[in-house]
Amino acid sequence: MRRQANPLTPDPTPATKPVAWQPDLAKQKGVTKHAILTERIIADIDAGVLKPMDRMPTHRDLARELGLSVQTVSLSYKEAERLGYLSGEIGRGTFVKARVTDRAGRMMLDHSPNEVLDLSIIRGVYLDEHENASRDILRELADGDNASFMRPCRPIAGLDRHREAARIWLGALGVTAGADRILLTNGAAHGVFLALSCVVRSGDVVLCENLTDHGIIGLSNILGFSLKGLPTDHEGIIPEALEAACGVGAVRALVLIPTLNNPTSHVAGIARRQELAAIARRYGVFVIEDEVYRPMIEDELPSITEMLPDLGFFITSFTKTVLTGLRVGYLVVPPAYSIRAASILRVSSWSGTYLTGEIATRWVENGTARRLLEVQRAEAGARQTIATEILGEHIASSHPLSLCTWLKVPSHWTEDGLVRSLTQRNVAVTPSEPFIAGPGHGGGIRICLGGRLSHTSLAKALTTVRQTFEQLPPVYDIGSIG
Numbered sequence: 001m002r003r004q005a006n007p008l009t010p011d012p013t014p015a016t017k018p019v020a021w022q023p024d025l026a027k028q029k030g031v032t033k034h035a036i037l038t039e040r041i042i043a044d045i046d047a048g049v050l051k052p053m054d055r056m057p058t059h060r061d062l063a064r065e066l067g068l069s070v071q072t073v074s075l076s077y078k079e080a081e082r083l084g085y086l087s088g089e090i091g092r093g094t095f096v097k098a099r100v101t102d103r104a105g106r107m108m109l110d111h112s113p114n115e116v117l118d119l120s121i122i123r124g125v126y127l128d129e130h131e132n133a134s135r136d137i138l139r140e141l142a143d144g145d146n147a148s149f150m151r152p153c154r155p156i157a158g159l160d161r162h163r164e165a166a167r168i169w170l171g172a173l174g175v176t177a178g179a180d181r182i183l184l185t186n187g188a189a190h191g192v193f194l195a196l197s198c199v200v201r202s203g204d205v206v207l208c209e210n211l212t213d214h215g216i217i218g219l220s221n222i223l224g225f226s227l228k229g230l231p232t233d234h235e236g237i238i239p240e241a242l243e244a245a246c247g248v249g250a251v252r253a254l255v256l257i258p259t260l261n262n263p264t265s266h267v268a269g270i271a272r273r274q275e276l277a278a279i280a281r282r283y284g285v286f287v288i289e290d291e292v293y294r295p296m297i298e299d300e301l302p303s304i305t306e307m308l309p310d311l312g313f314f315i316t317s318f319t320k321t322v323l324t325g326l327r328v329g330y331l332v333v334p335p336a337y338s339i340r341a342a343s344i345l346r347v348s349s350w351s352g353t354y355l356t357g358e359i360a361t362r363w364v365e366n367g368t369a370r371r372l373l374e375v376q377r378a379e380a381g382a383r384q385t386i387a388t389e390i391l392g393e394h395i396a397s398s399h400p401l402s403l404c405t406w407l408k409v410p411s412h413w414t415e416d417g418l419v420r421s422l423t424q425r426n427v428a429v430t431p432s433e434p435f436i437a438g439p440g441h442g443g444g445i446r447i448c449l450g451g452r453l454s455h456t457s458l459a460k461a462l463t464t465v466r467q468t469f470e471q472l473p474p475v476y477d478i479g480s481i482g
Contacts, residue, residue, distance in 0.1 A: 017055065018056060019050065019055060021049075021062075022066075023040040025037060033072050034072045034073075034076045037072065038075075038079045041085060042080060045085050052097065053095055053096060055093050055095050056086065056093065056095065059073045081226050082226065087226065087227070087228060087437075087438060095438070116423075116427065117426060117453070117458075117461035118428045119427060119428060119449070120429055120430045121448055121451070122262055122320070123403070123448065123450040124319065125375070125452075126451055127452070129375050133323070133368055134323065137359050148358075149357070150355065155342075157182070157183040157338070157341075158184030158352055160179065161361060162361045163182045165364040165365060167179050167182060169316075169330065169364050169369070170332065173291065174300065174301070177332045180338055181333055181338055183333065184328065184331075184352035184357050185315075186329065186352050186356075187327040188290060188292035188315050188319065188329045189215045190352075191317070193348070194348070195331060196253065197223065197348075198344060199286045200253055201252075204225045204226065204250075205226050206220065206254070207237075207254045207255070208228075209232050209236060209237055210232055210436075211232070211264055211432065211435045211436065212261070212435060216255050217435075217436075217437055227437055228438060229438025232261075232264070235272045236257075237268075237276060239272070239276060242279050242280075246282075247283075251283065251285050253285060253287070253288060254280060254285055254286070254287050255288045255290065256289065257290045257291070257293070258272075259293050259294045260293035260399055262404060262446075263430075263432075263435050264397045264406050265398045265406065267399060270302060274302070274307065277304045277312075278307075281308055281311065284311070286311050287305065287308055287311055287312050288313045288315070289313065291303070292316055292317050292329075293320055295321040295322075298377075305332060309335070310335070310336070314331070315329060317330065318369065321373050322372045323372060324450075324451075326356055326359060327353070328356045328359070328360040380402065380403055381401055382455070383450075384399070384400050386455060387458075390459060390465075391405070394407050395407060396408040403450045404446050404447065404448045407444060407469075408444060409443045409445060412472060415445060416431065417473045417474075418431075418469070419445070421468050421471075421473070422464065422468055425468060427461050429446065430445065430448075431444075431445055447465065
């Protein structure tokens, strides 16, 4: 039976017409026509003439309009796609790709709590328990012999004791891997980078959720692969959409966040994970499983990596679930990729940081990591309750243990207008732009509930959000004049 997309998540097939775009292609001596067209595409995207999610004219229509060959237009589109400016959607056309821009970065600045109530950055909660645990471990390290973790330069993949602690922590998440398949990284984002670098080359097609972590979108620009977002429902990527994309061919990898996806907070159930794994196995597609939030969920959810021993990469870390500043991640690689992954780690950062690795190891060994994880779960649940009570019908999707909530934009507002109005009221939030990996995103605003916020401050910020949502926008944009 064909699944229907959740009505609260992006519509995967919006009706869009090609943008009316007629570039002026001035001849340049010694420059090919397709290079000139490529330059024009990039320039008009950077200038805002072509906007994110605009549907480009078909190859044939643009060729006829400009008096070029279809092959010339195809070459230009392909090059712009390789550079991260366009995204080809199977059976639908070519769209302007949302890029990680300076504007997106400005919307997620980590302001001082004294200046603004910052709901723009997703991070773990920070309470006195975290502060005290940090002080205790730093005193312990200062008073002891640090030779075992401060002097070594090898092994690159991580000290043996650190990898053994990683094996224990991963085992509780349903991942059974020998220490020889585990690498210590500087957080989950570092792990995703290493995994992609192992298997993906410039021009390869990589699939992900239609709305996904902005770090994956940024990596597509850095590593040069073509990122294509797939439609989702309340459990994440719809299997039929993955099957269709893989059936066309040339798909190299799938990157997904199956547990508490950022920003929609969806959680893939057991059957969904099995279906996705079966499709990836059938087509020989590598799966990079970003499970940075997985420790928050106590349910027994199988790892997709476990189902794909030769194709699966598993990543988790402590930053979102134990302590924000503890930038230690664990990357599990297929058996054949241990040497390659370690070599990429060596040339990119030499190794994970042994000092933070030592802290994580001691906390795994003495139970502190598990205790702080329980604090995260309890506090995240309490903050989600506050958010539900205050925001109610404005919530598009969330989860009782998520560190963020995805909000619907009222019909009388635009995302940009809401973000500016909330900023003027000293509340920072994040619009959909940094998370868009494909057309049909439907819009939305993410609010984050972590950090060192009291329940009173959080309630104040969320009340400001609700009151702003329920107001009518200004008749003109004062911010643009200022």
